[in-house]
Amino acid sequence: MxxxxxxxxxxxxxxxxxxxxxxxxxxxxxxxxxxxxxxxxxxxxxxxxxxxxxxxxxxxxxxxxxxxxxxxxxxxxxxxxxxxxxxxxxxxxxxxxxxxxxxxxxxxxxxxxxxxxxxxxxxxxxxxxxxxxxxxxxxxxxxxxxxxxxxxxxxxxxxxxxxxxxxxxxxxxxxxxxxxxxxxxxQPALKSLIAGVQMALTEPINIDDVVIIEGEWGRIEDIRTTYVVVRIWDDRRLIVPTTQFLESAFQNWTKKTAELLGSVELYLDPATRIGPIRAEFERRIAQNERWDGRVQVAQVTETSRDAIVLRLLMSAKDSPTLFDLRCDIREAMLEWLADNQPAAFARLRVVSPEPEESDVRARIDAQV
Structure with a gap:
């Protein structure tokens, strides 16, 4: 050869x-x-x-x-x-x-x-x-x-x-x-590398997790050894150092499960009857396909001189679905109140002060 x-x-x-x-x-x-x-x-x-x-x-x-x-x-x-x-x-x-x-x-x-x-x-x-x-x-x-x-x-x-x-x-x-x-x-490079290894072992975040960090809501799009890419709800990208997820507090909405609770607050007049509103809320949410069937509660959580706060609590399978569900219920309840109980909306009452006794006598004397 x-x-x-x-x-x-x-x-x-x-x-x-x-x-x-x-x-x-x-x-x-x-x-x-x-x-x-x-x-x-x-x-x-x-x-x-x-x-x-x-x-x-x-x-x-x-x-x-x-x-x-x-x-x-x-x-x-x-x-x-x-x-x-x-x-x-x-x-x-x-x-x-x-x-x-x-x-x-x-x-x-x-x-x-x-x-x-x-x-x-x-x-x-x-x-x-x-x-x-x-x-x-x-x-x-x-x-x-x-x-x-x-x-x-x-x-x-x-x-x-x-x-x-x-x-x-x-x-x-x-x-x-x-x-x-x-x-x-x-030192900075080694610190970032060690942080990446710690991130892989401890798993504070995972791909596609929903987090709240730096006041922004977004999903974990990519995890690198030195930084993490968070996709914000409006398609912006937030670049966060890896060490920040290990050294600072942040919210992880999908750490164990994606299911969440959310609420809609209605500000109503103190004289409003709550029973019909609660019944309408239960009917509306039962018909909504975004509701996961776990939680539905209507409670008056706060009261003041001019208004009461009716909190409508509901649940969904994940945060985007929950956001849409809250919007659906909010719109539906406002339309129902406008059609059936328009007087239920909170209003500011202004009461004129009682006239003093001297002013009343002066008026009587002037008339005589």
Missing amino acids: TQPIENIVDQGAGLLPYPWSLLAVAVLATLLALAVHQLVFRVLSRIARRTDSPSDTLLIRKLASPTRVAVIALALVLTAREIPAFETVWQKVAGFVMPALVGWIAIAILHALVETMKLRADITVADNLSARRRRTRLTMLNRIATFIIIFVTVGLALLSIPGIRDIGLTLVASAGLAGLAVGAAA
């Missing part, structure tokens, strides 16, 4: 000048590697399409690009073994290329596995707490593992440079003050 390759190389070297002959051999090896790669992945894609699981197709799609480059590198390595001049050039760049390829393939496999596991965690179902927790852990662990792979890959690539390797060994030998300086400089 080796002798025919050497004969082909020798024949090609006689046709072209020295630099161009190396380039021609490299291009030929690259084209051959690409043809083999395309043929193999075409067969694998057809096999994956025949299976019911989407994870096979996902894995093949993620590995297509890194393996294509890896096959090209393998072809160049085999070519370099037969051409001494080409091997000299390859050895100078192999220290960078090989760690980068290994790291790229490792990241592709990691992302493919994580995406496959995410497909099994469907967050579109009604009771999606377990799926959201699983997706959050996968997202955080994926980011941390990706960071570690990139860090190791860059370190291996830099160690292939003799000058940097010697500097690194010197720093390790005298790592006293230098270690303290590097530790102080890297």
Whole structure:
């Protein structure tokens, strides 16, 4: 096998000048590697399409690009073994290329596995707490593992440079003050990384959780190692440092369940009859499809000289549904009051003071 390759190389070297002959051999090896790669992945894609699981197709799609480059590198390595001049050039760049390829393939496999596991965690179902927790852990662990792979890959690539390797060994030998300086400089990054790991373990928030933070209502859209993206109700994005969810108080409306209670307050005249209003509220909420059937209460929670507060308490399966339910009940009750009990609306009473006795006598005397 080796002798025919050497004969082909020798024949090609006689046709072209020295630099161009190396380039021609490299291009030929690259084209051959690409043809083999395309043929193999075409067969694998057809096999994956025949299976019911989407994870096979996902894995093949993620590995297509890194393996294509890896096959090209393998072809160049085999070519370099037969051409001494080409091997000299390859050895100078192999220290960078090989760690980068290994790291790229490792990241592709990691992302493919994580995406496959995410497909099994469907967050579109009604009771999606377990799926959201699983997706959050996968997202955080994926980011941390990706960071570690990139860090190791860059370190291996830099160690292939003799000058940097010697500097690194010197720093390790005298790592006293230098270690303290590097530790102080890297403190924010390390703090954020540790916070990301703690976030994955303690789970104060999960993907798609409804939170109130910085006075804003929104959903957790993305969790990274250093920050969290909160999608506000009006489609704005609030970028919050990861440490804030661990060091500051915030509201999580879906920590255990998405079910919530909400209320509508009606300000009525103290002379209003509550019974008919309560009956109408119960009738209206029973007909509303957004009500989950758990809670319906009508109570007078406050009274003053000019008004009373009638609180209509209701429940729904999640916060967006609860908001719409409250709006429906508020509109329906206001229309019913306007049509059936218009005098029930609160009003401000102004009573003129009683005339003093001296003023009355003066009026009587003036009339006489």
